[in-house]
Every structure is written in C-alpha cells, then in structure tokens.
Amino acid sequence: MTMQERTLAGRVVAVTGASKGIGWAVVEALTARGAQVVAGARDVSGLSRPGATFYPLDVTDEASVGAFAEAAVRAGVDALVNNAGVGSFQPVEEITPEEYRRVMDTNVLGTLLVTRALIPHFRARHARGEGSQVVNVTSDVSARTFASGALYTASKYAQRAVTQALAAEGQGYGLRVTEIRPGMVDTFFADSVQGEAHKAAWLRPADVADAVVYALTAPTHARVDEMLLHPVVQEVAF
Numbered sequence: 001m002t003m004q005e006r007t008l009a010g011r012v013v014a015v016t017g018a019s020k021g022i023g024w025a026v027v028e029a030l031t032a033r034g035a036q037v038v039a040g041a042r043d044v045s046g047l048s049r050p051g052a053t054f055y056p057l058d059v060t061d062e063a064s065v066g067a068f069a070e071a072a073v074r075a076g077v078d079a080l081v082n083n084a085g086v087g088s089f090q091p092v093e094e095i096t097p098e099e100y101r102r103v104m105d106t107n108v109l110g111t112l113l114v115t116r117a118l119i120p121h122f123r124a125r126h127a128r129g130e131g132s133q134v135v136n137v138t139s140d141v142s143a144r145t146f147a148s149g150a151l152y153t154a155s156k157y158a159q160r161a162v163t164q165a166l167a168a169e170g171q172g173y174g175l176r177v178t179e180i181r182p183g184m185v186d187t188f189f190a191d192s193v194q195g196e197a198h199k200a201a202w203l204r205p206a207d208v209a210d211a212v213v214y215a216l217t218a219p220t221h222a223r224v225d226e227m228l229l230h231p232v233v234q235e236v237a238f
C-alpha cells in the first residue's frame with residue numbers, strides 16, 4: 001500500500017497541539033485522507049480546514065480537556081494523537097520550578113489527562129467489538145539525553161513510559177498504542193521560527209504526519225509500537 005492509498009475515510013481522530021507545526025501537518029494529512037478531525041490547541045483563532053473542527057484546548061487544564069474529550073466522543077472518536085508539547089533547554093543549574101511545571105505539565109500531565117478522558121469511550125468501543133488507537137508524538141530524545149536537555153528529555157522519557165504502560169494496559173480493551181519519535185523537525189518548537197535557513201535539511205512536519213498516517217492505517221492485526229525518524233543530516237543516535 002502506498003502512502004496515497006492509505007485512506008482514513010470513516011475515521012474520527014482527535015489531535016492535540018493542532019494549530020501549527022507537526023500538529024497542523026497531522027490535521028492536513030488526516031483530513032486529506034478522509035478522516036474527520038477534532039483538533040485542539042490553546043489558540044485556534046482563525047483556523048479552518050475542511051474535515052476538521054477546532055476547539056480551544058489547554059492540555060494542562062482538566063476542565064478544558066473534559067470539554068475537548070466530550071466533543072471528541074460526540075464526534076465518535078476512534079483515535080487520539082497526543083502531539084501538544086513544549087521545548088525548554090537549559091543546564092540543570094538554571095531549571096526553575098516554574099519552568100519544570102510548565103514543561104512537565106504540558107508534555108506529561110497533558111498526555112495523561114487527554115488520554116484518561118477518552119479511555120471510558122475506548123472501553124465502550126471495545127465492548128461493541130471496535131478497536132481504538134493512541135499515537136503519542138514524543139521525541140527521538142525520549143530515550144537519550146544531552147547537556148541542557150535535562151528538563152525536556154525528562155518529560156519525554158516520562159511520556160515514553162506513559163505510552164508504554166498504556167500499550168500494556170490497552171491490550172485489555174482493544175487499544176493499539178504507537179510512540180512516534182522524531183528528531184529535528186522544522187516547526188515553531190521552543191519559540192523558534194519555521195523556515196529558518198539552518199533548518200532547511202531538517203524533517204518537515206509532513207514527514208512526521210506521514211508516520212502518524214502509517215500508524216493509524218496499519219491493519220488491525222498489526223501494532224506499530226514505535227517509529228524513530230531523523231533527518232539524514234542529524235548524527236546517527238538511538
């Protein structure tokens with residue numbers, strides 16, 4: 001099956017962090033293949049795309065997550081892409097409790113809250129003989145670290161742990177879980193600007209969106225546990 005042949009017609013997918021960068025590319029790729037997308041980010045003003053409905057969503061806020069999950073359940077969601085995330089890079093001696101909470105709350109608690117809010121629905125689908133999927137966009141650094149990476153990689157290691165535990169638990173209720181681990185991607189990540197010259201050879205958001213499509217269109221007997229992708233210019237590391 002080629003990438004173009006991977007249809008998502010009839011599927012309903014919730015995507016967090018959907019306003020720009022990788023999340024926006026995921027919205028584009030999923031809707032282009034016929035999926036209905038329930039898309040969330042804190043600032044969704046001015047966003048529109050046929051096949052997608054945008055909701056204000058702060059993944060760190062339980063009430064906001066509850067409203068988003070309700071909309072997703074109403075739409076008949078069968079898959080969740082946890083993509084919302086923030087970057088933060090500084091040596092250990094400069095990490096403040098405030099920055100710790102911002103990064104961990106967004107990347108780890110956010111993944112937990114949104115996933116948790118949809119599990120009763122996924123269990124109900126299982127009882128009707130229907131499977132569900134969760135795709136977590138973590139990072140290539142969800143299992144290795146580097147100087148000035150303590151806080152960000154701690155959050156991504158933790159997000160990987162949540163992903164793997166969920167995969168084990170989800171076997172009991174027909175949930176297939178995939179971790180997508182991109183290397184350097186040209187987005188607005190960590191307050192950067194998309195399209196900057198030094199990012200010319202990095203992965204494009206659409207490359208990561210293709211990985212999401214691959215996971216979501218895998219045959220139902222196949223579980224894509226993990227995908228690790230890098231731009232060829234990035235040093236080989238596992």
Ligand SMILES: NC(=O)c1ccc[n+]([C@@H]2O[C@H](COP(=O)([O-])OP(=O)(O)OC[C@H]3O[C@@H](n4cnc5c(N)ncnc54)[C@H](OP(=O)(O)O)[C@@H]3O)[C@@H](O)[C@H]2O)c1
Binds near residue numbers: 022084110
């Ligand atoms: N770019 C890279 O090199 C790279 C590499 C590996 C992994 N990743 C991961 O990929 C994911 C997407 O990052 P990106 O590169 O696409 O960054 P980005 O361009 O900055 O986009 C981040 C998205 O997350 C949303 N977001 C941030 N905080 C949120 C919150 N509290 N609640 C809901 N949405 C929130 C943002 O929208 P609002 O600000 O409007 O909420 C935006 O839509 C992240 O998990 C990141 O860790 C990125």
